[in-house]
Amino acid sequence: MVIGVAVWDLHLPGCSSLKEKRSILKSVKDRLHNQFNVSVAETARQDVHQRAELTACVVSGDRAHANSVLDALDRFIEAEVRVRIIDSYTTYY
Secondary structure (H helix, E strand, O other): OEEEEEEEEEEOOOOOOHHHHHHHHHHHHHHHHHHHOOEEEEEEOOOOOOEEEEEEEEEEOOHHHHHHHHHHHHHHHHHOOOOEEEEEEEEEO
């Protein structure tokens, strides 16, 4: 069993309130969960309007599958026009 974890440090340009930030992140998290069947949470910077940290986790029988899912998540986040990736990393357990 392999557990893959991807973390993105995000900038949300134009967010002027926490309510607006929550709306964007909820949409992104729900779409990631529904499309890729992964667990996603906001894990840091909850009180900052234009910054967020999202973490996604996938459990798989082999590393190649976990890696392909996390790569797809990364492409999805990169294509999301409402957020910009500042930094990201991936870890396997």
